[in-house]
Amino acid sequence: MGLGALYFILVFLGLGFGAYFMIEEAELGDPLRVVNTFMIYYLGFDMVFRYMLQKMPVTNIKPLLYLPFRKSQVVYYSLGKTIVSFFNWTHAFFFIPFSIILLTKDYAPASVIGWHLGMMALIYCNNFINVLVNNKDTIFYVFAGIFVLLGISQNYAWFDITAYTGPLFDLLYDIPATAIVPWAILLALFGASFNYFKKNMFLDGGLATKTTEAKTEDLDWLNRFGNLGTFLKNDIKLIKRNKRSRTAVIMGFFFIFYGLLFFTGAIEVYDGPFWRIFAGIFVTGGFLFSFGQYVPSWDSSYYPLMMSQNIQYKEYLSSKYYLIIIATIITTILSSWYIYFGWEVFAAVLVGAIYNIGINAYLVLWGGAYVKTPIDLTSNKKAFGDKQAFNAKTLLLTLPKLFLPMVIYAIGHFLVSPMLGYILVAVVGLLGFVFKNKVFALIEKIYKKEKYKTLAAYKQKS
Amino acid sequence: MISVTNLSKTYGSNTVLNIDTLEIPKGQSFGLVGNNGAGKTTLFSLLLDLIQPSTGHIVNNEVQVDQSEAWKPFTSAFIDETFLIGYLTPEEYFYFIGELRGRNKADVTALLAEFQDFFHGEILGQKKYLRDLSKGNQKKAGIVASFIGNPEVVILDEPFANLDPTTQIRLKGIIKELAAKENVTVLVSSHDLQHVTEVCERIVVLNKGELIKDIKTSKETLKELEAFFGG
Numbered sequence: 127m128g129l130g131a132l133y134f135i136l137v138f139l140g141l142g143f144g145a146y147f148m149i150e151e152a153e154l155g156d157p158l159r160v161v162n163t164f165m166i167y168y169l170g171f172d173m174v175f176r177y178m179l180q181k182m183p184v185t186n187i188k189p190l191l192y193l194p195f196r197k198s199q200v201v202y203y204s205l206g207k208t209i210v211s212f213f214n215w216t217h218a219f220f221f222i223p224f225s226i227i228l229l230t231k232d233y234a235p236a237s238v239i240g241w242h243l244g245m246m247a248l249i250y251c252n253n254f255i256n257v258l259v260n261n262k263d264t265i266f267y268v269f270a271g272i273f274v275l276l277g278i279s280q281n282y283a284w285f286d287i288t289a290y291t292g293p294l295f296d297l298l299y300d301i302p303a304t305a306i307v308p309w310a311i312l313l314a315l316f317g318a319s320f321n322y323f324k325k326n327m328f329l330d331g332g333l334a335t336k337t338t339e340a341k342t343e344d345l346d347w348l349n350r351f352g353n354l355g356t357f358l359k360n361d362i363k364l365i366k367r368n369k370r371s372r373t374a375v376i377m378g379f380f381f382i383f384y385g386l387l388f389f390t391g392a393i394e395v396y397d398g399p400f401w402r403i404f405a406g407i408f409v410t411g412g413f414l415f416s417f418g419q420y421v422p423s424w425d426s427s428y429y430p431l432m433m434s435q436n437i438q439y440k441e442y443l444s445s446k447y448y449l450i451i452i453a454t455i456i457t458t459i460l461s462s463w464y465i466y467f468g469w470e471v472f473a474a475v476l477v478g479a480i481y482n483i484g485i486n487a488y489l490v491l492w493g494g495a496y497v498k499t500p501i502d503l504t505s506n507k508k509a510f511g512d513k514q515a516f517n518a519k520t521l522l523l524t525l526p527k528l529f530l531p532m533v534i535y536a537i538g539h540f541l542v543s544p545m546l547g548y549i550l551v552a553v554v555g556l557l558g559f560v561f562k563n564k565v566f567a568l569i570e571k572i573y574k575k576e577k578y579k580t581l582a583a584y585k586q587k588s
Numbered sequence: 589m590i591s592v593t594n595l596s597k598t599y600g601s602n603t604v605l606n607i608d609t610l611e612i613p614k615g616q617s618f619g620l621v622g623n624n625g626a627g628k629t630t631l632f633s634l635l636l637d638l639i640q641p642s643t644g645h646i647v648n649n650e651v652q653v654d655q656s657e658a659w660k661p662f663t664s665a666f667i668d669e670t671f672l673i674g675y676l677t678p679e680e681y682f683y684f685i686g687e688l689r690g691r692n693k694a695d696v697t698a699l700l701a702e703f704q705d706f707f708h709g710e711i712l713g714q715k716k717y718l719r720d721l722s723k724g725n726q727k728k729a730g731i732v733a734s735f736i737g738n739p740e741v742v743i744l745d746e747p748f749a750n751l752d753p754t755t756q757i758r759l760k761g762i763i764k765e766l767a768a769k770e771n772v773t774v775l776v777s778s779h780d781l782q783h784v785t786e787v788c789e790r791i792v793v794l795n796k797g798e799l800i801k802d803i804k805t806s807k808e809t810l811k812e813l814e815a816f817f818g819g
Contacts, residue, residue, distance in 0.1 A: 340717045342677045356687040360673070367675040367717070431671040434636040436660045436688045436737070503675065504719075578640045585670075 142223030162295035240302020247308035254315035357445030368503035381412025406478025413453035418490035484558030498583035589614040594644030617767030619788030626794040665743035666730040674719030689737025
């Protein structure tokens with residue numbers, strides 16, 4: 127899982143130790159009660175994340191079927207494997223420190239233990255619910271829809287679900303014996319999962335890989351772009367038809383909203399003027415960062431074809447380059463509502479887009495030459511970052527992507543005015559365009575040099 | 589057409605291929621046999637510049653393959669499933685290869701029509717992505733794709749493996765027909781001695797990376813090969 131996992135562990139750890147004091151300082155009331163109020167959303171988010179990312183245990187069952195195990199043993203084994211999943215134990219980084227702090231703050235030990243055990247059972251309930259509803263997209267979307275509606279109606283004070291669920295979680299603390307209820311539910315869910323699995327453990331039943339009905343798409347309107355169109359057609363299909371690339375693009379889309387953290391003043395440290403540039407780069411660079419940085423790994427499963435077909439490296443690279451640019455332009459258009467926050471904010475977004483197109487598009491392609499991680503398109507398993515994708519060279523390349531524009535802006539900002547800062551960053555971006563052919567020749571050379579290593583690395587299937 | 593000089597490939601201290609010299613004239617149907625690890629796929633990968641030679645080089649139609657990309661327009665290959673794009677339907681895949689090789693849709697459709705027998709109704713119009721086809725059907729699609737755009741050199745690694753008997757027989761016909769064309773050089777590797785002797789006019793035996801036998805195919809060739817591998 128790599129960096130993504132580490133990130134979540136740190137966030138949970140921070141919340142685990144910090145939540146009590148943050149709530150106390152904000153004077154929201156009894157920290158435990160406040161946590162209980164929002165617990166329903168915590169569990170809801172957990173469910174959504176699991177559904178999207180947690181790998182189901184069925185994938186490795188096939189080889190076990192022919193071996194002399196009893197079926198129930200195989201089911202126990204695979205369900206047991208989900209128990210030690212990252213998605214379960216990562217919550218311990220929140221609940222354990224939080225419970226310890228409760229104890230040090232003289233909350234009744236028996237009650238804290240009851241609450242803690244109850245929560246643990248609920249997390250595991252989510253685990254088995256996820257096992258049961260896995261791949262049932264309609265259920266998921268209905269659930270996610272209700273969840274979003276509840277969030278909205280809470281925000282506008284139409285209906286507050288926490289008023290009903292909060293007391294239920296409080297009950298676990300007030301009467302610790304009630305912790306037995308979530309455990310009973312957990313046991314029932316485990317039983318249900320067990321039966322469900324056992325009943326479906328046939329190659330043509332639950333173990334069958336689902337195949338979606340394929341539709342041939344022409345996308346002939348892209349033909350006018352010649353060779354470039356040929357590759358763009360493929361890339362569009364790549365994004366549409368594979369789970370992993372779809373996730374990357376969706377994640378990239380959410381980058382658009384990242385600017386809200388900066389421009390609404392939600393986080394104080396981000397208030398400095400050059401953080402605006404940082405935000406502008408991020409807002410318009412979602413696709414560039416989430417999809418672009420994995421070029422050429424998206425094509426890893428058929429890289430030998432690309433390398434031996436009648437394709438010049440240059441065409442291949444420029445098709446990826448234009449894909450990134452088109453996506454950045456679309457993102458910029460989608461981000462135009464930032465003008466609501468004033469011209470300076472909007473200028474930051476526009477300038478960020480220019481820098482992304484002019485400079486960062488090259489940099490991600492360049493960095494891509496060193497990212498030799500094969501991507502399994504059909505699985506989301508490593509969507510949250512792959513530790514191999516973060517080597518020293520790619521990390522070094524992040525500096526000019528994010529911090530160089532901030533420095534350039536700061537120079538203009540402090541020497542003359544914010545206006546000059548924006549202009550300077552935009553000019554640097556435009557300079558990137560001017561030298562396109564030169565830069566491309568350079569990148570092509572690097573790709574050629576790395577070709578054999580890349581081919582060999584892609585051969586080692588993850 | 590293809591000449592191999594002092595070619596070797598070494599991983600650490602393990603030499604997997606070592607060929608002093610090998611000439612394949614234009615239009616020849618060339619068969620490569622050998623046990624697992626003999627170096628067949630290594631030789632083909634070197635031909636396609638997918639791996640770097642440790643020593644020596646290969647020249648394909650006056651182009652040294654590890655120096656220039658100019659061999660790509662007239663060379664095509666199907667080595668394994670990494671030559672397929674799993675998320676495309678077979679039709680999309682054929683048209684994609686066609687576009688890369690300068691053939692429009694009508695050209696490709698006409699070519700595919702010739703292979704209707706070979707496809708046996710299992711490839712076109714199936715509403716399936718390549719990744720969801722069976723191994724044998726994936727192979728059929730990959731082999732036919734390598735014929736798109738009139739390549740002068742066609743490289744097929746184990747084309748008969750995973751195919752059903754009917755398709756194997758049809759494939760033999762197709763390769764023979766292709767080899768009969770004057771200007772097409774066909775390189776085929778196989779574990780099936782009978783198929784390869786039937787299809788190829790020349791057979792080279794590799795063993796642990798060394799070129800052991802170089803036979804002009806005759807009636808006795810199959811016996812000779814069987815004696816070699818049986819002994």
